[in-house]
Amino acid sequence: MYYFTLFINYLFQILTFLVIVRVILSWFRAPRTGPLYNFINESTEPVMRIAKKITPKTGMLDFSPIVAIIGLNLLQEAILYLITYAS
Template identity: 40%
Template sequence: MSLKYQLIGLINIAFQVLVYLIIARCLLSFVRHNPYQPIIRFIYDVTEPIMSPFRRIIPSAGGLDFSPFIAVLAVEMVRRLIIQLLWMI
């Protein structure tokens, strides 16, 4: 297997983990949790830089926060762009 395929696989895994972390953060908003627990702090620390720009642009509507949905779409678009650029090399 060439280095390009391995790199594409690694990028796919990294972006998929990021999407799972965003989904986990959404699910955490529905349950009571300790925000100082290390794993929860990790989820917030990783996802906040991605979600905060969208949260500033898109206000919550009726108590619903659409920034995770938009963040997942943006992460997917960036993943596809990076993979397309790697295929051109």
């Protein structure tokens, strides 16, 4: 059970890191092609799509990455709590 909780923890940390990398990459005018960019974009798109539906339109500022990171952290804590205390 310990290794499963460790795996879940690492999975959410990697996904949070990829969201942060996606935000940083969006600041640059580099071409949005290539296997690394496609991997980051495809890995984070489901989370970002949900976060964009939740956040209101605020003009030029996009708060959806913050909502996505908070949502990922809440989901991680809930899953780890259920795994730890439900068994």
